[in-house]
Each structure stands twice: as structure tokens, then as C-alpha cells.
Amino acid sequence: MLRRDIFVTTADAVVIGGGVIGTSIAYRLAEENRKVILIEKEEIGSKTSGSCDKAIFLQSKKPGFPSELAKASRAVYENLEDELDFSFEFKRGGGMIVVQSEKYLPFMEDFVEKQKQAGIDIQLLDKKEAIDQQPILSKNIVGSTYSNEDAEVNPLLLSQAFADASRRKGVEIRTHTEAVDVSIENGKVVGVKTAKEYISTEIVVNAAGPFAPQIGDMADVNTPIQPRRGVILISEKVTPVVKGNILCSQYLAAKHLTEEAPAFGIGLSLGQTDDGNLLIGASREFKSLVLSQITGWMTIFDNEVPHLAL
Ligand SMILES: Cc1cc2nc3c(=O)[nH]c(=O)nc-3n(C[C@H](O)[C@H](O)[C@H](O)COP(=O)(O)OP(=O)(O)OC[C@H]3O[C@@H](n4cnc5c(N)ncnc54)[C@H](O)[C@@H]3O)c2cc1C
Incomplete structure (x- = not known):
């Protein structure tokens, strides 16, 4: 039974989540002339999609399905x-994975061979070639x-x-609107509830990213x-x-x-926006990074680059 102050509407599809996945799915669904409503509990891109690096990296993907998916993307x-x-x-800027010391070289040589076999255009540069390509790299890299x-x-x-x-294709986007329940009848989705609205629909797209299990639970899925x-640091x-x-070999490892990765240490990722902000990130598994770890990564850059001195 719905409360009398609940507004009732209908849609061909409801997308839950306004990150890059939810917004892109809503866009594609609207292309097919569906009435689409996207609900986002905070702001567009306010969770993972607004807290990430900027890489469209093909070479870092595992051969097979992940690599093929990345090529299509x-x-x-x-x-x-x-x-x-x-x-x-969007820029076709190329990407590098820096080999910081000799101990990572066998892993990286093997990795490059496998990526070539998977059809990725990749080469292993020596120190001079790498520094010519990216002058801020340290002379201590391999x-x-x-x-x-x-x-x-x-x-x-x-x-x-x-x-x-x-929006231009007619998608209704409701920010600061949380999906609080998904209604099921006879094993099929029939609607989505928010605090103020019941949206009757036969299609619900769960694009809630890390929160997807909570949405799944609402529908017993x-x-x-x-x-x-x-972790991502954004500089001035x-x-x-x-x-x-730029990534480094620890990041790739x-x-x-997965098993041996901790022995390789914490990996760095680095990119820069058009406005000049550096996006400084790390391998995903590690939490609670401290400043000393971050300064440790910076040894892969030329110590004379004052911009990166922390
Ligand atoms: C540090 C870091 C660096 C990364 N770097 C890269 C990179 O360089 N290249 C790359 O391709 N990928 C990168 N990724 C991965 C990429 O960021 C994610 O794969 C992508 O952002 C996931 O998008 P999403 O839309 O699935 O999730 P999200 O962006 O998290 O969107 C999910 C949305 O659902 C909303 N939501 C949740 N519950 C509800 C609810 N009940 N009702 C309504 N809305 C709800 C949330 O508020 C959120 O906005 C990185 C990730 C991290 C963490």
C-alpha cells in the first residue's frame, strides 16, 4: 500500500546510480526511444566515477575477456x-608502466610478450628511451x-x-534521490520506490557500483x-x-x-588534467596510505622536478 503523499509515475526503464556506468546506460537506453528515469542518491559522478584516475589503459588489462572488453571500450x-x-x-596520449628496479624486470618482460600475443601494440623501452619519452622519470629507473x-x-x-x-535525449535525472526499495510481483520487477515517488517499470538497471549488492538485496538478487x-590525491x-x-610495475603486479602482489609493494598511477591538476593514485588493495609511502613512489621521478616534491 502506497502512502497518499507518494507521487506515482511510470517509465520504460529506471537506472539506479549516476556514475559513469549509470549515465552511459541511461544515454544508450534513451537512444532506443525508451522513457528512462535515472535516480542518484547524491550528485552525478560523486562516488567512484569522481574519485578515480584518468586512464583508458589497454596494456594493463589481462589477456582474454578483460583485454577484449577494454579494446571495445x-x-x-x-x-x-x-x-x-x-x-x-579525451587524448590519445599513450601510456607507460615504469620498471622501477631490476627485480621487476622478468615479470615485466613476460608481461610485454603476453600483451603482444594478445594483439596490444606495446614495447619495452630501455632507460634512455623511457626518459626521452617522459623527461620527469628518474635516472634510477630500469x-x-x-x-x-x-x-x-x-x-x-x-x-x-x-x-x-x-537529458537532451529525454532522460529524467533525479539527483539527491535514493532508491529505497525495488518492488517484485510474481518474480518480476514492477517498480522502484524512493522517499517521495513510486516509479512503475519493468526494467531496473542496477548501476550502483560498489553499492550494487544493496540494490540487489532489495530484489532478492x-x-x-x-x-x-x-586512493587518489589531487594536486593544485x-x-x-x-x-x-604513468603506472609502475608494482601497480601492475x-x-x-593477486597472491604475490603484497611483496611487490604499493603501486603508483599518475596523470594530469588539462587544468594542471595531478591525479596521484595507488594500487587498489592498500588502505590507509601515509605520506611516507607517497614520497616513496616519487623516487620514480627526477628528484629535480619541484612540482612532484612532497
Ligand atoms: C582510485 C581509483 C582509480 C581508478 N582509476 C581508473 C582509471 O584510471 N581508469 C578507469 O577506467 N577506471 C578507473 N577506476 C575505476 C572506475 O572509477 C570505476 O570502474 C567506475 O567509476 C565505476 O563507475 P560506476 O558508475 O559503476 O560506480 P559509481 O561511480 O560509484 O556510481 C554508483 C552511483 O550509485 C549511486 N547509488 C548507490 N546507491 C544508490 C541508491 N540506493 N539510490 C540511488 N543511487 C545510488 C552512488 O551515489 C553512485 O553515484 C578507478 C577507481 C578508483 C577507486
Whole structure:
């Protein structure tokens, strides 16, 4: 029984979550002339999609399904700014994974071979070639991978771009609106409840990211997603010092070698927005980073670069 002050409406589809996944799905659903309502409990892009690095990295993905998915995703970006009529700082800037010391070299050589076999355009650069490509790298590094297929995007702008384009296609976006229940009848979804509204619909898209299991529970659907905390530091605006995106071999090891990863230490990721903010991130598994760890990463950069001195 609905309260009398609850507003009732209908939609062909309700998308729960206004991150990059929810906004892009809403946009694609609206292209098919569906009436779509997107509900977001905070602001567009205010959770994971607004707290992440800016890498569209092909070379870091595991061969097989993750790599094929990443290639398809990368291809979508080629004309996306024109399609959405929104500049989100897409750049074909290339990407590097820095080999910080000899002990990571066998793993990285093996990794590069496997990525080549998977069809990724990737090379292993020696120290000089790596520093020529990225002059801020320290003279103490061993080398680096390089792939010109990697690209970058401003993640804060990307969700906004999809949200704006969705609105133009007729999607109703309700921010500060939380899905509090999903109604089921005879085993099928029939609606979504918020504090003020009941939306009758046959399609509910669970795009709640790390909160997806909570939405799944509302519909008695087991959603086996385990959140891993990530960390990102955003610097003040500084002059351009980073070309493309940089990861380091520990970051990659944390992604590919779940068991052995802790022995490789904490990985760094680094990119820079058009406005000059450095996005300084780390491998996902590690929590509670302290300043000494962050300064440790910076040994892969030239100590004479004052911008990165913490
Ligand atoms: C530190 C870090 C760095 C990263 N770097 C990269 C990178 O360089 N490249 C890359 O491709 N990926 C990167 N990622 C991964 C990427 O950020 C995520 O895969 C992506 O943002 C997930 O988007 P999402 O829409 O699924 O989730 P989210 O952005 O978290 O969106 C889910 C939304 O659902 C909303 N919500 C939850 N519950 C409800 C409810 N009951 N009702 C209404 N709304 C609700 C939340 O408020 C939230 O806005 C990174 C992640 C982290 C943490």
C-alpha cells in the first residue's frame, strides 16, 4: 500500500546510480526511444566515477575477456566527444608502466610478450628511451613499457557529458534521490520506490557500483561485488609535467598477481588534467596510505622536478 503523499509515475526503464556506468546506460537506453528515469542518491559522478584516475589503459588489462572488453571500450571513445557534444579532455596520449628496479624486470618482460600475443601494440623501452619519452622519470629507473593505444579522459567531465547528453535525449535525472526499495510481483520487477515517488517499470538497471549488492538485496538478487578501496590525491594546478598516463610495475603486479602482489609493494598511477591538476593514485588493495609511502613512489621521478616534491 502506497502512502497518499507518494507521487506515482511510470517509465520504460529506471537506472539506479549516476556514475559513469549509470549515465552511459541511461544515454544508450534513451537512444532506443525508451522513457528512462535515472535516480542518484547524491550528485552525478560523486562516488567512484569522481574519485578515480584518468586512464583508458589497454596494456594493463589481462589477456582474454578483460583485454577484449577494454579494446571495445577504447574504440567507443574515438568519436564520443562529438557524439555527446561535450569536451571531456579525451587524448590519445599513450601510456607507460615504469620498471622501477631490476627485480621487476622478468615479470615485466613476460608481461610485454603476453600483451603482444594478445594483439596490444606495446614495447619495452630501455632507460634512455623511457626518459626521452617522459623527461620527469628518474635516472634510477630500469626502463618502461610504452603503448600508444592508451588514452586518457577527465573522469569528472565524462559522467557529466553522458548526463547532459541523456537529458537532451529525454532522460529524467533525479539527483539527491535514493532508491529505497525495488518492488517484485510474481518474480518480476514492477517498480522502484524512493522517499517521495513510486516509479512503475519493468526494467531496473542496477548501476550502483560498489553499492550494487544493496540494490540487489532489495530484489532478492545476489550481486557478488566486493568493493576494493582506492586512493587518489589531487594536486593544485601545476605546469604540464606528465605526458599521457604513468603506472609502475608494482601497480601492475597488484592487478595481475593477486597472491604475490603484497611483496611487490604499493603501486603508483599518475596523470594530469588539462587544468594542471595531478591525479596521484595507488594500487587498489592498500588502505590507509601515509605520506611516507607517497614520497616513496616519487623516487620514480627526477628528484629535480619541484612540482612532484612532497
Ligand atoms: C582510485 C581509483 C582509480 C581508478 N582509476 C581508473 C582509471 O584510471 N581508469 C578507469 O577506467 N577506471 C578507473 N577506476 C575505476 C572506475 O572509477 C570505476 O570502474 C567506475 O567509476 C565505476 O563507475 P560506476 O558508475 O559503476 O560506480 P559509481 O561511480 O560509484 O556510481 C554508483 C552511483 O550509485 C549511486 N547509488 C548507490 N546507491 C544508490 C541508491 N540506493 N539510490 C540511488 N543511487 C545510488 C552512488 O551515489 C553512485 O553515484 C578507478 C577507481 C578508483 C577507486
